[in-house]
Amino acid sequence: MRYFLELRYDGAAYCGWQRQPDQPSVQQTLEQALSTLLREEVRVTGAGRTDTGVNASYYVAHFDATEPVADPGRVVYKLNFLLPGDIAVGSMTPVGDEAHARFSACEREYRYFIEPRKNPFTRGSAWQYYVPLDMERMNEAAAALAEYSDFTSFAKLNSNNKTNICRIMHAAWTEDERGVMRFTIRADRFLRNMVRSLVGTLVDVGRGRYTPDEFRAIVESRDLARSSGGAPAQGLFLSDVRYAPEVFERTMFY
Amino acid sequence: MRYFLELRYDGAAYCGWQRQPDQPSVQQTLEQALSTLLREEVRVTGAGRTDTGVNASYYVAHFDATEPVADPGRVVYKLNFLLPGDIAVGSMTPVGDEAHARFSACEREYRYFIEPRKNPFTRGSAWQYYVPLDMERMNEAAAALAEYSDFTSFAKLNSNNKTNICRIMHAAWTEDERGVMRFTIRADRFLRNMVRSLVGTLVDVGRGRYTPDEFRAIVESRDLARSSGGAPAQGLFLSDVRYAPEVFERTMFY
Numbered sequence: 001m002r003y004f005l006e007l008r009y010d011g012a013a014y015c016g017w018q019r020q021p022d023q024p025s026v027q028q029t030l031e032q033a034l035s036t037l038l039r040e041e042v043r044v045t046g047a048g049r050t051d052t053g054v055n056a057s058y059y060v061a062h063f064d065a066t067e068p069v070a071d072p073g074r075v076v077y078k079l080n081f082l083l084p085g086d087i088a089v090g091s092m093t094p095v096g097d098e099a100h101a102r103f104s105a106c107e108r109e110y111r112y113f114i115e116p117r118k119n120p121f122t123r124g125s126a127w128q129y130y131v132p133l134d135m136e137r138m139n140e141a142a143a144a145l146a147e148y149s150d151f152t153s154f155a156k157l158n159s160n161n162k163t164n165i166c167r168i169m170h171a172a173w174t175e176d177e178r179g180v181m182r183f184t185i186r187a188d189r190f191l192r193n194m195v196r197s198l199v200g201t202l203v204d205v206g207r208g209r210y211t212p213d214e215f216r217a218i219v220e221s222r223d224l225a226r227s228s229g230g231a232p233a234q235g236l237f238l239s240d241v242r243y244a245p246e247v248f249e250r251t252m253f254y
Numbered sequence: 255m256r257y258f259l260e261l262r263y264d265g266a267a268y269c270g271w272q273r274q275p276d277q278p279s280v281q282q283t284l285e286q287a288l289s290t291l292l293r294e295e296v297r298v299t300g301a302g303r304t305d306t307g308v309n310a311s312y313y314v315a316h317f318d319a320t321e322p323v324a325d326p327g328r329v330v331y332k333l334n335f336l337l338p339g340d341i342a343v344g345s346m347t348p349v350g351d352e353a354h355a356r357f358s359a360c361e362r363e364y365r366y367f368i369e370p371r372k373n374p375f376t377r378g379s380a381w382q383y384y385v386p387l388d389m390e391r392m393n394e395a396a397a398a399l400a401e402y403s404d405f406t407s408f409a410k411l412n413s414n415n416k417t418n419i420c421r422i423m424h425a426a427w428t429e430d431e432r433g434v435m436r437f438t439i440r441a442d443r444f445l446r447n448m449v450r451s452l453v454g455t456l457v458d459v460g461r462g463r464y465t466p467d468e469f470r471a472i473v474e475s476r477d478l479a480r481s482s483g484g485a486p487a488q489g490l491f492l493s494d495v496r497y498a499p500e501v502f503e504r505t506m507f508y
Contacts, residue, residue, distance in 0.1 A: 008373075008374055008375075009374055055374075055375075085374065085377045086374045087374060088373060117342070117508065118339070118343075119262075120262055120263055120264035120340045120341060121262075121264060121379060123339050123340070125375060179508060254371065254432040254433060
């Protein structure tokens with residue numbers, strides 16, 4: 001019997017979602033708690049990797065249980081007591097045998113937060129960056145992303161990607177009343193380190209190092225050496241994973 | 255020359271505002287940074303104590319410098335680089351010799367946050383409390399507070415308060431779209447541990463242990479043994495300190 005779990009996690013203490021030897025990962029932490037609760041060895045498959053220190057305000061994973069679970073709500077409740085405070089499970093839902101947290105996902109969304117001042121309360125959830133940024137220029141550059149499909153300029157080398165092709169559905173910056181800037185990007189898939197590298201390069205547009213046209217030239221170059229350094233991990237959140245409605249519909253909103 | 259500093263701090267790593275032997279305090283941390291920058295021994299006076307682990311989204315302190323500071327904005331900038339990430343200074347303003355961060359303050363405001371679910375991102379800034387709470391009952395009880403002036407039932411023993419008299423200007427609960435409950439309370443002064451003890455007792459009203467009338471009886475009893483245990487420190491924020499406009503006007507909003 002296959003189940004989808006909806007969860008969120010603060011990535012600060014983890015090497016990322018994916019299990020690594022000798023380093024704490026969200027995947028391994030979740031597998032241990034589930035195995036304890038269900039009294040069998042449970043392996044969990046996630047919607048995708050997240051890098052060291054990256055957060056997820058929304059994440060989906062699946063696992064198979066030998067026996068159907070009588071009361072999934074009860075398992076979620078117990079799971080949250082067993083898991084550390086930096087991982088919270090929102091739901092556990094039976095799905096079809098073909099449903100796959102990673103391969104069935106048709107769209108993912110990331111958000112990146114930049115705070116323009118020192119703030120003790122967003123140290124773990126934003127990049128505190130004090131140089132003024134021109135949002136209009138950053139949005140002009142971001143809007144161009146949907147015209148491209150090859151993101152080799154923002155793909156970490158030595159990654160396992162077979163292709164560097166992504167379909168960007170949306171990429172834009174917004175600013176709230178406190179001046180906190182939020183970059184939202186939706187695509188069918190993301191390459192390793194891609195969002196942080198895009199944010200770092202867009203920030204260089206915002207502070208005047210590149211024009212929006214020079215940003216386009218960087219994308220078109222397919223040369224990793226031309227993009228800027230990645231923005232820090234703590235500002236990045238995986239914020240949505242979407243499936244065809246017959247596969248799975250999101251239930252965890254808060 | 256006297257200056258007011260506006261600041262905020264995450265209290266998790268500190269024994270509170272006030273200097274204690276062998277424990278890190280916000281006051282001592284600030285004094286060290288200021289003394290380094292101004293090259294003289296600086297003593298800082300705060301608007302009031304905060305308990306171990308309690309946060310301040312707004313705080314005011316004053317200090318005296320032997321010589322007028324040529325560029326206060328520059329000192330704020332350098333101070334923020336020198337201070338750890340959990341303390342941020344927003345402004346430094348010259349004030350009159352009579353202005354006193356503590357004695358001139360005529361009103362203080364605290365906020366307390368209760369989150370009704372496990373949330374990795376509010377572990378340091380809210381009480382995650384999973385029992386359903388009846389906001390209407392809690393507000394009925396909170397509204398009664400303005401009718402009383404003696405808060406002995408919520409005053410920690412062995413504190414230095416000469417009297418337990420406070421004038422409450424406002425006390426109410428609100429709830430945002432995510433279900434996060436916020437208690438806001440304004441008074442001329444607060445007793446040690448008072449807000450956390452009030453919140454703990456109001457939560458007992460909200461979960462049905464006491465009626466609003468029983469809450470009134472607890473206030474009227476002037477008996478510390480009848481109030482509930484204090485709510486956890488991390489959910490509490492000092493959020494405002496007000497002065498007569500001729501003394502000092504708030505400039506730090508975000």
